[in-house]
Amino acid sequence: MRDLPGFDAFAADQAQPLARTALSLTGDPEAARALVVTALSVVAARWRTVRWSFPTHAAREALYAAYLKRPRARRAARGPGRLAPDTDAAALAEALTGLTPRRRALVVACFHDGHTTWQAAGLCRMDARTANTETVLAVAELRDRLPASFVTGGPPEPGAEPAPDETPQESDGSPPAGAVPQEGPAPEGPGTEGSTSWASPSPAGPAEITPSAAPFVPPAASVSLPGNSGPGDRGEGPWEAALRRELAVLSARMPALDPVPLTAEATRIGRRQGTRRRALVTTMSVTLTALVVVPLAFGAAGLFGRAGQSANGGSPGVLDENAAVPTLPPSLPAPVRFAYRGFCTADDWDVLADEFADSGCAQWRVVATTGEQWRVADVSPVLSDGWQPLLAISGDGNRLVYFSAASSDFVMIDRLDTTTRRTDMVPLAGEVSPEDTHVVISPGGRWMAADFGPAADALRPRLQNLTTYRVRTLPRRMRVLAVSDDGTVTGTASWDSDAVPGRITTTVLLRVGPDGRTLSRTPVDSALFEDGAAVSPDGRAVAVAVERAHPAKGDHGLLVTLDSTTGRVLARREAALPEDAHVFAVRGWANEHEVIVEVERILDDADEEEPAAEYSVHAVDVRTGAARPIMLDQAGVVPALWVPGTLR
Numbered sequence: 290m291r292d293l294p295g296f297d298a299f300a301a302d303q304a305q306p307l308a309r310t311a312l313s314l315t316g317d318p319e320a321a322r323a324l325v326v327t328a329l330s331v332v333a334a335r336w337r338t339v340r341w342s343f344p345t346h347a348a349r350e351a352l353y354a355a356y357l358k359r360p361r362a363r364r365a366a367r368g369p370g371r372l373a374p375d376t377d378a379a380a381l382a383e384a385l386t387g388l389t390p391r392r393r394a395l396v397v398a399c400f401h402d403g404h405t406t407w408q409a410a411g412l413c414r415m416d417a418r419t420a421n422t423e424t425v426l427a428v429a430e431l432r433d434r435l436p437a438s439f440v441t442g443g444p445p446e447p448g449a450e451p452a453p454d455e456t457p458q459e460s461d462g463s464p465p466a467g468a469v470p471q472e473g474p475a476p477e478g479p480g481t482e483g484s485t486s487w488a489s490p491s492p493a494g495p496a497e498i499t500p501s502a503a504p505f506v507p508p509a510a511s512v513s514l515p516g517n518s519g520p521g522d523r524g525e526g527p528w529e530a531a532l533r534r535e536l537a538v539l540s541a542r543m544p545a546l547d548p549v550p551l552t553a554e555a556t557r558i559g560r561r562q563g564t565r566r567r568a569l570v571t572t573m574s575v576t577l578t579a580l581v582v583v584p585l586a587f588g589a590a591g592l593f594g595r596a597g598q599s600a601n602g603g604s605p606g607v608l609d610e611n612a613a614v615p616t617l618p619p620s621l622p623a624p625v626r627f628a629y630r631g632f633c634t635a636d637d638w639d640v641l642a643d644e645f646a647d648s649g650c651a652q653w654r655v656v657a658t659t660g661e662q663w664r665v666a667d668v669s670p671v672l673s674d675g676w677q678p679l680l681a682i683s684g685d686g687n688r689l690v691y692f693s694a695a696s697s698d699f700v701m702i703d704r705l706d707t708t709t710r711r712t713d714m715v716p717l718a719g720e721v722s723p724e725d726t727h728v729v730i731s732p733g734g735r736w737m738a739a740d741f742g743p744a745a746d747a748l749r750p751r752l753q754n755l756t757t758y759r760v761r762t763l764p765r766r767m768r769v770l771a772v773s774d775d776g777t778v779t780g781t782a783s784w785d786s787d788a789v790p791g792r793i794t795t796t797v798l799l800r801v802g803p804d805g806r807t808l809s810r811t812p813v814d815s816a817l818f819e820d821g822a823a824v825s826p827d828g829r830a831v832a833v834a835v836e837r838a839h840p841a842k843g844d845h846g847l848l849v850t851l852d853s854t855t856g857r858v859l860a861r862r863e864a865a866l867p868e869d870a871h872v873f874a875v876r877g878w879a880n881e882h883e884v885i886v887e888v889e890r891i892l893d894d895a896d897e898e899e900p901a902a903e904y905s906v907h908a909v910d911v912r913t914g915a916a917r918p919i920m921l922d923q924a925g926v927v928p929a930l931w932v933p934g935t936l937r
Contacts, residue, residue: 293333293336293556295340296332296333296336296340296552296556297548297552297556299332299344300329300332300333300548300551300552300555300556301548301552303329303344303345303348304325304329304546304548304551304552305543305545305546307324307325307328307329307348307349307352308321308322308325308543308546309401309540309541309543310349310352310397310401310402310540311324311325311328311352311356311543312539312540312542312543313385313397313401313536313539313540314352314353314356314393314394314397315356316382316385316386318542318543318544319744321543322546322551324352324355324356325352325546325551325555326551326554326555326558327351327352327355327558328348328349328351328352328355329348329551329552329555330554330555330556330558331347331348331351331355332344332347332348332351332555333555333556333558335347349402349412350411350412353394353398353412353413354414356390356394357390357391357394357413357414377435377438377439377531377535377538378535378538378539380435380436380439381431381435381439381532381535381536381539382539383434384431384434384435385431387430387434388427388430388431391413391415391423392423392424392426392427392430393427394409394412394413395409395413395420395423395424395427396424396427396428396431396532396536397536398412398413399424400529400532400533400536401533401536401537401540406420406421406424407420409424428529428532431532432528439528439531439535550794557819558674608629608656608662608921608922608924608926608928614631614649614654614662614663614664615663615664616663616664616665616666617655617663617664617665617702617707618663618707619706619707619708620704620705620706620707621655621657621663621704621705621707622657622659622661623657623658623659623661623686624657624658624685624686624687624704624934624935625655625656625657625658625682625686625687625689625704625934625935626656626657626658626686626934626935626936627655627656627682627921627931627932627933627934627935627936628653628654628655628656628665628680628682628689628931628932628934629653629654629656629921629928629930629931629932630651630652630653630654630668630670630678630928630929630930630931631649631650631651631652631653631654632650632651632928632929633650633651649664649666651670652664652665652666652668653665653668653678653680653691655682655689655934656921657686658686658935665680665689665691665702667691667693667694667695667700667709668680668691668692668693668694669691669692669693669694669723670694671692671723671724672724672930673723673724673725673726673727674724674725676930677727678930678932679691679692679723679726679727679728680692680728680932681728681729681730681737681932682730682932682933682934683730683731683732683733683734683934684731684732684733684734684826684877684878684934684935685732685733685734685935686704686934686935687703687704687705687734688701688702688703688704688730688734688755689701689702689730689934690702690712690728690730690737690755691728692723692726692728693709693711696711697715697721698711698712698713698714698715699711699712699714699715699728699737699739700712701737701755712737712753712755712758712760713753713758713760714737714739714751714753714760715748716748719748721741721747721748722741722742722744722747724742725741725742725743725744725747726739726740726741726742727739727740727768727769728769729769729770729771729772730755730772731772731773731774731776732773732774732826733774734755735754735755735756735774735776736752736753736754736755736772736773736774736776736803737752737753737755737772738750738751738752738753738763738769738772738778739751739769740766740767740768740769740780743766743768743783747766749762749763749764749765749766750762750763750765750766750767750769750778750780751763752772752776752778752803754776754803761803761804761805762805763778763801763805764801764805764807765782765799765801765807766782767780767781767782767799767801768780768781768782768783768818770818770822770824770831771823771824771828773824773826773827773828775803775828776802776803777800777801777802777803777808777828778799778800778801778802778803779798779799779800779824779828779831779853780798780799780801781796781797781798781799781813781815781818782796782797782799782810783795783796783797783815794815795812796812796813796814796815797810797811797812797813798810798811798812798813798831798851798853798856800828800853800854808854809853809854809855811854811855811856812856813851813856817833817835817849817851818833820833820834820835820872820873820874820875821833821834821874821875821876822875823875823876823877823878823884823885824853824878825850825878825881826878826880826881827881828853829852829853829854830850830851830852830853830859830911831850831851831852831853832848832849832850832875832878832884832911833848833849833850833851833875834846834847834848834849834872834873834874834875834886835847835849836871843868843869844863844871845863845864845865845866845870845871845872846863846864846871846872847861847862847863847864847872848861848862848863848864848872848875848884848886848909848911848914849861849862850884850911859911860911860912862909862910862911862912862913862914863914864886864888864907864909864914864916865909865914865915865916866888866907866916867888867890869890869891870888870889870890870905871888871889871890872886872887872888872909873886873887873888873889873904874886874887876906876932876933877933877936879908879919879936879937880937882910882911882912883908883909883910883911884908884909884911885906885907885908885919885933885936886906886907886908886909887904887905887906887927888904888905888906888907889902889903889904890902890903890904890905903925904927905918905925905927906918906919906920906921906927906936907919908936908937919936919937
């Protein structure tokens with residue numbers, strides 16, 4: 290996933306059309322941008338497989354899936370670019386907020402993107418008959434909510450050029466009946482080596498982003514409501530035409546997106562997701578993937594069965610990622626060494642429910658230093674940005690905190706008493722978005738801190754003393770990186786500056802005391818934290834993984850430590866890793882001199898189109914770069930999602 294030829298051009302072409310659809314779905318530009326990043330990152334993770342087929346359709350599928358998973362419909366935006374009051378578009382924006390997320394998605398898919406109801410059903414993951422009924426009900430609901438004057442505005446005159454803010458949306462990229470997509474690579478042009486030529490959306494009509502060797506434009510889609518004879522007959526009256534027109538006006542209020550940082554963000558997330566799609570991690574759907582996962586699961590079971598506990602204690606035990614692992618006992622006999630999330634196989638899939646059965650296969654497990662392990666059933670399966678789990682373990686392994694799926698609040702578990710204790714970090718009347726939440730715990734387990742995202746309506750970061758259970762609200766929004774045993778919180782804060790033309794983002798590294806007083810702040814490059822960051826136990830250094838500006842073949846990646854107060858580089862060392870391996874992510878500190886990193890190595894005999902990778906864990910000395918392996922399991926298995934505890 291280290292090279293995505295042609296993706297930057299595709300993302301630049303598709304960002305704004307996707308953003309207009311996303312704004313119609315959410316009504317909020319910030320939420321719309323987040324949906325676009327999510328959709329593009331999904332395509333980036335699958336770029337090698339979708340590049341030569343229909344990447345635009347894949348992006349739209351991901352966009353609708355992300356919206357329906359986490360709807361963010363809001364009131365019409367205020368400030369510059371807001372809709373004028375007492376207009377049809379403003380009335381429509383208000384009426385859309387009253388629809389259920391699925392009905393709103395169907396309306397947008399049919400009347401904004403121009404899909405048929407059976408195409409919209411596919412985007413919303415429902416059967417066509419239900420989609421048809423829900424669409425009719427959604428239209429009827431909008432008719433009741435909108436004034437009678439809604440249809441008075443007429444459509445543009447025939448032959449007139451569309452206004453810039455009413456550019457028709459592109460099609461979803463579904464091929465017409467009988468069409469066969471061109472296979473194989475497209476001819477390379479004079480541009481970037483190995484890149485693909487992509488056609489930009491044109492105001493003259495919908496365009497599918499396809500390889501230049503196989504361009505085609507799908508036929509115009511339409512909504513097939515009751516009474517229609519098919520996609521060739523809209524069967525619409527003035528009201529439906531007005532709905533299409535005002536949806537275009539509403540979506541045209543989406544601010545222009547800068548494709549460079551947007552593409553970089555989506556690529557970064559996509560690479561991380563793509564490399565984490567290992568054979569033992571289930572993000573599969575029940576299609577051909579099931580045929581692949583089943584034999585791999587049996588192979589993995591045999592591998593786990595051969596692995597045993599080492600006599601010298603080098604391996605604490607064998608990972609057992611099935612549902613047979615017992616739940617937590619009243620107390621744990623030893624500190625927690627690390628935690629990981631299990632995986633599911635095709636046998637765990639419930640076809641009728643279209644989801645994995647509640648068998649515990651994907652629940653989190655904690656592994657003690659003795660090798661024993663237990664399931665923690667209540668950990669929220671939601672991941673925050675960067676694939677960060679909502680679970681943290683103290684450095685001594687005696688306490689863990691996690692976001693509870695049942696109580697929608699953080700809970701704490703002590704090793705000597707595993708009864709869950711609600712922390713009240715989230716007020717009873719408060720609402721949080723787990724996808725935007727981060728949690729940390731101090732090395733000694735005395736303090737925990739959490740932030741809830743940068744949104745204006747999100748809760749401010751909070752700090753809690755786990756001895757007195759007193760909760761304190763920090764004075765400013767920040768991304769929490771760590772909390773020390775004296776209650777000092779280290780994090781980053783970012784904001785946009787409009788003091789100069791263009792969009793400039795400023796990021797600072799902050800240290801805030803438990804009383805809310807800012808102890809230090811220094812400007813930093815936000816890109817330093819893309820692959821994780823770990824604050825030393827004494828809180829004085831921050832370890833990050835970076836690459837050289839022009840890496841040579843065989844580079845292992847640099848491990849850099851920064852002074853948490855001044856931001857000055859304390860050390861920059863290349864990790865002494867095996868050949869063809871590089872630092873994938875920073876996970877924590879093993880001691881005052883060694884940083885725990887996860888290492889990725891691309892296999893030499895891997896398929897060029899879908900390279901396989903193996904992962905390992907190492908402790909890298911920040912003074913010399915020397916690396917030593919840390920075995921999580923004697924078989925050398927590294928779970929896709931895991932967090933360290935007492936790893937040494």
